[in-house]
Amino acid sequence: MRPTITEDVITLRSPVLANMSDDEFFDFCQLNSDLRIERTANHEILLMSPTGSRSGKRNARLAFQLGKWCEQHPNLGEYFDSNTGFTLPDTSVLSPDASWVSAEKWNALTTEQQDKFAPVCPEFVVELKSSSDSTKTLQAKMLDWLRNGVQLAWLVVPETETAYIYRPGQPEPEVVQGFDNELSGEDILPGFRLRLAELR
Template sequence: MRPTLTEDVITLRSPLLARMSDDEFFEFCQQHPELRIERTAEREIMIMSPTGSRSGKRNARLNGQLYIWFHANPALGEVFDSNTGFTLPDGSVLSPDASWVSATKWNALTTAQQDKFAPVCPEFVVELRSATDSLRTLQAKMLDWLRNGAQLAWLLDPDTETTYLYRPGQPEPEIVQGFDNTLSGEAVLPGFRLELRELR
């Protein structure tokens, strides 16, 4: 096993980890609830420490706004927080900071699938950059979300007050400067508006 450390992420690689089944990976994560763990399509395991308090505050406000929209539109689908892992079509297991899955996709899963890292890609995902996150790494992750089926993906950078909007079929993200703006959920989340100023 050859661990590497970049920013606040430890990456583990080994033939043994590459052979780990989805159920074994899920159990590995349950044994370490204090950590945030993801798996790449190459079967590398990424171990991240809990977020700092300021990032946690921002994430709570982000998810709070999304939940208010969900509460008014419960029949459309389900919302998820940053502790939720999804098994994507490329075999990776990722945990966005906030996400939404349509009722059609969610209800097609069995209860057993819903109880683990559901084999589904959310239609909507948000990644919230913390002070120690690599922007380049997060931008690559947004493209992974799109390749796996996300229809709208937001990368929010509160420190520079920059938003990157990713959509399928667009070679580059739309960039919005300033957190005095309001983001629209567009056709994916009809009626959802995110007040960016709350994430300062």
């Protein structure tokens, strides 16, 4: 097994890893809980170091805003933080920085499925770029989210104060420049507005 290192991501490729069941992959992640771990559709394992403090602050502020909206709309669905992994239709396991799953999808899962990497694609996800992330890599990840069924996805890049809004069937993302703007949850999260200024 030869790891590939790009940016702050280590990619592991091995027939053993490729043949891990979903339960075995979940157990592998629990045994290495000090790492952020994702799995590609090709069952490559991506190892990432914990986020830096400033990115952690931004993640917390993002989750707080989404959580406040969910408190006001408790019957619509559930929101999740950056530690949450989802098993997607293409068999990848990805962990967005924030996400939301409708009550209909969430309640259709068993308790056992909810306790692991739930086999469901969120309707809404946010990826928040840290200083060590590659914007190009995250843009490719946003397309993976759309291919798996996400209905609204935001990529937020604090250092350039840019937000990219991805929607199904849209050839290019909408670009919002400047953190004095707000992002709308549109029809997916009706009434939700993310105040970008809080992510500075």
